[in-house]
Amino acid sequence: MALFDNKERTNLEELGEFGLISYLTKNFALSQKSTLKGVGDDAAVLDPEGKKVLVSTDMLLEGIHFDLAYTPLKHLGYKAIQVNLSDICAMNAIPTQVTVSIGLSSKFPLEAVEELYKGIYVACEKYNVDLVGGDTTSSKQGLVISVTSIGYADEKDIVYRNGAEEGDLICVSGDLGGAYTGLQLLEREKLIYLENPNIQPDLEGKDYIVERQLKPEARKDVVELLKEIDVKPTSMIDVSDGLASEILHICKQSDKGCNLYEEKIPLDPMTFETAREFNLDPTVCALSGGEDYELLFTVKQADYDKIKFKMDISIIGYITESNAGCNLITKSGVVHPLKAQGWNAFKNGE
Numbered sequence: 001m002a003l004f005d006n007k008e009r010t011n012l013e014e015l016g017e018f019g020l021i022s023y024l025t026k027n028f029a030l031s032q033k034s035t036l037k038g039v040g041d042d043a044a045v046l047d048p049e050g051k052k053v054l055v056s057t058d059m060l061l062e063g064i065h066f067d068l069a070y071t072p073l074k075h076l077g078y079k080a081i082q083v084n085l086s087d088i089c090a091m092n093a094i095p096t097q098v099t100v101s102i103g104l105s106s107k108f109p110l111e112a113v114e115e116l117y118k119g120i121y122v123a124c125e126k127y128n129v130d131l132v133g134g135d136t137t138s139s140k141q142g143l144v145i146s147v148t149s150i151g152y153a154d155e156k157d158i159v160y161r162n163g164a165e166e167g168d169l170i171c172v173s174g175d176l177g178g179a180y181t182g183l184q185l186l187e188r189e190k191l192i193y194l195e196n197p198n199i200q201p202d203l204e205g206k207d208y209i210v211e212r213q214l215k216p217e218a219r220k221d222v223v224e225l226l227k228e229i230d231v232k233p234t235s236m237i238d239v240s241d242g243l244a245s246e247i248l249h250i251c252k253q254s255d256k257g258c259n260l261y262e263e264k265i266p267l268d269p270m271t272f273e274t275a276r277e278f279n280l281d282p283t284v285c286a287l288s289g290g291e292d293y294e295l296l297f298t299v300k301q302a303d304y305d306k307i308k309f310k311m312d313i314s315i316i317g318y319i320t321e322s323n324a325g326c327n328l329i330t331k332s333g334v335v336h337p338l339k340a341q342g343w344n345a346f347k348n349g350e
């Protein structure tokens with residue numbers, strides 16, 4: 001698990017800042033019509049072609065947001081891009097450009113930065129997004145990555161968090177809780193490794209949830225699907241902090257309440273099994289785990305027929321008036337007020 005051991009190391013000082021930037025960016029082809037100028041001048045030049053511009057930024061710090069003990073740099077680059085693209089998708093828009101800024105401490109050789117950029121490029125190519133700029137600095141300690149993503153949309157297509165109406169159906173894509181249970185697994189293997197470096201990590205049969213943690217996917221396909229079936233959500237958010245926190249954001253900003261049904265929350269069998277292994281309630285993993293990067297959205301009841309058979313979309317509840325509060329109806333029919341955190345009470349109370 002240790003990083004960059006027994007590998008070729010090229011000191012970043014040998015290249016210098018400009019050498020590094022051109023080394024990292026020279027092979028990246030631009031594919032978006034809206035990119036007039038990418039890397040290489042004082043600023044990128046973009047053409048919104050009469051549309052509204054959506055911009056979102058995230059910063060990731062080593063030791064706070066990621067742990068290089070079990071995060072391969074290539075995966076980290078990939079994830080840094082995906083979590084940003086997810087924010088543009090959550091506005092019902094398609095991301096088209098990103099900028100990537102990095103702070104590097106002296107422990108990172110060129111080979112490490114190259115790995116990081118490999119992941120960045122795989123993500124950009126897969127999602128047809130242009131890398132159009134960034135910044136490169138040194139950091140005293142650890143790795144810092146900040147990504148800004150940009151997308152364009154017609155004003156009428158943009159979906160905010162505040163548009164949910166009473167009676168709307170609450171939908172979520174994919175399945176939830178996987179990234180969190182994957183993280184539990186990686187943290188466990190890290191501890192075992194630190195105690196005995198000769199023991200290899202045992203992640204056998206757990207690929208899905210480990211991938212959910214290390215290699216999330218922005219649900220651009222869901223944005224495209226909704227367009228295809230002519231459904232415009234009334235509100236939308238991406239699931240970065242857990243289902244409970246996200247639905248509370250929608251309800252608060254829309255000034256509404258909600259009823260969520262525990263039995264409807266989509267869980268992968270591996271998430272379920274692994275949560276149980278760790279003595280965690282799988283529902284709590286979905287509600288409070290986070291990092292699944294699925295899309296949570298509300299639609300008008302009239303759109304029910306258009307989405308009811310969509311394999312990858314689950315209807316998990318409905319919007320109520322604000323006085324009814326935000327509730328989870330458990331499998332046994334008990335009504336629990338939803339909280340963004342503090343699920344222990346719920347777990348013990350069941």
Ligand code: ADP
Pocket residue numbers: 021024025038039040041042043044100101102131132133134135136
């Ligand atoms: P300035 O001194 O004006 O900030 P830089 O030398 O930092 O310019 O950047 C030169 C060019 O390289 C710019 O187009 C910038 O956006 C791009 N760039 C710098 N760092 C990165 C990076 N880490 N990834 C991608 N592009 C970068």
Ligand code: MG
Pocket residue numbers: 134135136
């Ligand atoms: Mg700069």
